[in-house]
Amino acid sequence: MAETYPINIWINEERFKALQSAGLESLCKEELAGMKVLPVPCTAAQRDKILKLYPMAKFDAATTKSIELLPKQVKDKIFELIVARKKIDVMDEFIQNAEKG
């Protein structure tokens, strides 16, 4: 399987309910002391586009190997798209929308 560079979306109760309604709750994994995270996979090309679109974000190569420091509003939009499309593989569509502005 190709390596992915995930965006980690932390899941609170509200987000968990939304995932349940989309039938995606099983994609969450327990990460720390019962806290759940939804890893949204990105390819290397998607990662590079995200880092270009949101220069404040960083790829943490040292510890988590994930895209970090994305503003909450950006993650909210990714999350909403996942719930609306009922699938996790939404990054191409998200990036296209973001590029259009």
Place this chain on the structure above:
Amino acid sequence: MEMIGHGGKPLVERVITDKAEAKKKIAGLKTLPASRQMATEAIGLAYGFFSPLEGFMKRADVETTCKKMELTDGTIWSIPIVFDISDEEIAKYGIKEGESVLLTYEGNPLAIFDIEEIFTYNKEEFAQDVYGTKEDKHPGVKRTYNYKDKFLGGKITLVNEPVVREPFTPYFLTPRQHREKFKEKNWIKIVAHQTRNVPHSGHEWLMKHAYIAAHGDSPVEQMETMGKSISGILVNCIVGEKRTGDYIDEAIVLTQDELRKAGYFREDIHMVSMTFWDMRYAGPREAVHHAIIRTNLGLTHHMFGRDHAGVGTYYHSYQAHHLLMSIPKEKLNITPIYVLEWAYCPHCGEVTCIGLCGHWNELQKFSGTKIRSIIMDEVKPTRLIFRPEVFDVVMECAKKYGFGSPFVTEEYLKKAKPAFSIPPL
């Protein structure tokens, strides 16, 4: 009473507090504007944070610091404290060896600088020796390469004390003031927790571990009764140049203090202060530097955890420990306390030291990045890993000081007021 600092030498204090005397001393001096970093370090030098240094280093001290990690007199020293200047500035301000100038900051008098030497130093060698790399991706190396081409060495005398703004005001203490505070508290053993982080419970346990280790051979009665402890934890926050994505300094200082206010540490064993210093991310060498500063603050112990003051993958997780262990005890008058990571164990249902817990495969490690990610998503973490009171203070700081974010943003860098200013004399 004479106070002894690093290297067994008297604590340096080169501050003229009498304004009339200061005005007389600076009359007629040429002026030289100082950058924020140079002003910060001039203040640090004058108050004795960098004792026994009395001023910016001359070439010989820079060289022995880089090559042998000591000053020319054999005192351990790990990071050069230098004042950089360009040829154009030397000409413009008429800087000459053997003369004194008035350093100014934001147009106001700051310190008298006795220019004893103007010199050059190979910046690549400097970087390689101090940071172990010449790569300018390393923030300390980048800082070194950004230095101008000449350096000025000589003594510093502060003539105008900084005014530290709120909410930092009560947390800025000089080395003398730190020692006076410890005396008031009757603390004999004081362990430093170096931080540039908002605390999660992994940090909290590191501090508790270090406190217990430092206090370990003292009678329990001195710990048992509220107000009687002879040992304390000093959380000394490093406040300095920020990078986007760092926690804002206000959040760091106020959340650390909240741990005590909310009762996670007893009132009589915990205290928060701050030191102005731009992190160099020099890993092991920076650990030694932190030990030197905390010796000057009057501390007896210093906790060193995983990847102390490191960045990226430049240093091994416990390289700082190994460098500190290589220094003869008589050369560093502070006892290092080496601590392993603490992690959450779902089997135990608690935060535990990874050196104690047998559920190796189940441990969930803390990571600064992970915690930042949780905070950034505004998802309230479980109290086992992040105290709710601390989370509330983080969010308050975001609103009050961070333009909506607890992390440094471009907006914060542009708009936040500096932590200190120099008033007109």
